Amino acid sequence: SQKIEQNSEALNIQEGKTATLTCNYTNYSPAYLQWYRQDPGRGPVFLLLIRENEKEKRKERLKVTFDTTLKQSLFHITASQPADSATYLCALRNSGYSTLTFGKGTMLLVSP
Amino acid sequence: EPEVTQTPSHQVTQMGQEVILRCVPISNHLYFYWYRQILGQKVEFLVSFYNNEISEKSEIFDDQFSVERPDGSNFTLKIRSTKLEDSAMYFCASSVGGSSYEQYFGPGTRLTVT
Numbered sequence: 001s002q003k004i005e006q007n008s009e010a011l012n013i014q015e016g017k018t019a020t021l022t023c024n025y026t027n028y029s030p031a032y033l034q035w036y037r038q039d040p041g042r043g044p045v046f047l048l049l050i051r052e053n054e055k056e057k058r059k060e061r062l063k064v065t066f067d068t069t070l071k072q073s074l075f076h077i078t079a080s081q082p083a084d085s086a087t088y089l090c091a092l093r094n095s096g097y098s099t100l101t102f103g104k105g106t107m108l109l110v111s112p
Numbered sequence: 113e114p115e116v117t118q119t120p121s122h123q124v125t126q127m128g129q130e131v132i133l134r135c136v137p138i139s140n141h142l143y144f145y146w147y148r149q150i151l152g153q154k155v156e157f158l159v160s161f162y163n164n165e166i167s168e169k170s171e172i173f174d175d176q177f178s179v180e181r182p183d184g185s186n187f188t189l190k191i192r193s194t195k196l197e198d199s200a201m202y203f204c205a206s207s208v209g210g211s212s213y214e215q216y217f218g219p220g221t222r223l224t225v226t
Contacts, residue, residue, distance in 0.1 A: 036217075044217050049213075089154075091155075099157050099170070100157060100215065101157065102155040103154060105154065
């Protein structure tokens with residue numbers, strides 16, 4: 001069966017450190033993979049999109065990698081701040097389909 | 113900055129009643145979506161809408177659900193006969209293009225079915 005797996009346990013890090021979040025998938029051949037941020041009681045907010053033929057994408061303090069052999073994407077936040085505390089969602093679209101499927105998300109807690 | 117808006121923010125209804133959730137997508141976007149998120153669960157796709165018709169729907173989107181774009185700005189989700197398990201946060205989203213583009217989500221409508 002198809003699965004998108006993200007760390008279910010919250011990730012606790014100190015301000016200034018780099019946070020690394022993982023998204024693993026099985027039985028998908030994603031054309032695109034996206035990362036969103038979700039705050040409690042709010043809608044997801046788009047952060048980054050990476051295509052299957054791209055290895056890495058950066059935007060300010062954010063970096064995403066995409067390894068289609070390992071079936072994994074890593075999401076990095078460098079110089080993390082308490083304001084980065086939120087749940088981060090991985091979402092992907094399978095080749096040939098238009099539906100975006102979300103993982104359950106990983107909660108990130110950045111302490112001062 | 114343009115944003116997706118949704119009304120109401122919270123809707124309480126009795127089981128068996130019909131509800132209509134409303135959304136105003138970003139004006140130049142062409143693709144519209146509804147998702148739901150049950151408390152503590154993941155965001156689940158319901159339906160996508162393009163060119164005035166449903167382009168894709170999930171297994172969740174059964175005959176009790178319908179969508180409509182009644183005018184040039186609103187996009188609605190109707191649940192005909194609500195069940196307790198329909199209680200969730202419902203998010204509307206829109207995008208310029210299909211799923212290769214980022215989606216912009218609204219703040220959600222919390223639906224509580226009693």
